[in-house]
Amino acid sequence: MIRINLLPVRDLQKKEKIRDQLLIAALALVVVLLGCGGLYAFASMKISAEKNAIQTAENEIRNLQKTLGKIAEFKKLQKELEGKLGVLQKLKENKSGPARMLDELASSVNDKVWLISFVENNGAISIDGVGLNEQSVASFLQRLEASPNFRNVELSVTELTSGKGMRVQKFKATCRVQEATPIAQTASSK
Missing domain, CATH: 1.20.5 (Single alpha-helices involved in coiled-coils or other helix-helix interfaces)
Known part of the structure; x- marks a missing residue:
């Protein structure tokens, strides 16, 4: 469609x-x-x-x-640790320091000098003793001054005394302990 x-x-x-x-x-x-x-x-x-x-x-x-x-x-x-090592180093130095100091003192004393007292307080040393004469006392003080462990050795009092039928020279001296140089510093300076 x-x-x-x-x-x-x-x-x-x-x-x-x-x-x-x-x-x-x-x-x-x-x-x-x-x-x-x-x-x-x-x-x-x-x-x-x-x-x-x-x-x-x-x-x-x-x-x-x-x-x-x-x-x-x-x-x-x-x-x-560095602080502890420093303390250990100081202890090592101080351990042998008094022994060296007393050894030097003993080698400075001759047979004409006798020590009565030895007092160390914070590096200041006071020594009382007697000697047969002024020359023996002077010789002791010179050897002490030449020692590497002592400095500023000074004779403070000297007095002629009699005792036990002898005339002796009584003396008092002062000095200072020489500060020990650290082992590391001496090795590095060489």
């Missing part, structure tokens, strides 16, 4: 135009939505990557802070 289109042609063209415009608008909307979705996904990936980088940096900072704490602890321990 034959059909006859009774609708005007313009109405048909209008409907087709509207349909085409709706199709183009829908297509444009889909393209815009896809573009926005792609940008969102790209931004999300970038944010995630930056968060991971920040987390890695924070972990590294924590590790470095732990290391700095250990370094500070080691420095404190090193300082403490």
Whole structure:
């Protein structure tokens, strides 16, 4: 059967135009939505990557802070050990110091001089003794002055006394203990 289109042609063209415009608008909307979705996904990936980088940096900072704490602890321990070594060194020096000092004193005394007292207080030494004559006392003081362990040897009192049928020269002398040079310094200066 034959059909006859009774609708005007313009109405048909209008409907087709509207349909085409709706199709183009829908297509444009889909393209815009896809573009926005792609940008969102790209931004999300970038944010995630930056968060991971920040987390890695924070972990590294924590590790470095732990290391700095250990370094500070080691420095404190090193300082403490250096102090202990200094005390040990001083003890070593002081251990042999009095023995050397008394040895030097004994070698300075001859058979014409007798010591009555020897007092050391904070490096100051007071010596009381007797000698057969002034020459023996002077000889003792000269040997004491020549000793490396004593300095500033001074005769403070000398007095002629009699005792047990003999005339002897009683004397008092003062001096200072020579500070011992550390072993490490003498070795490095050679």
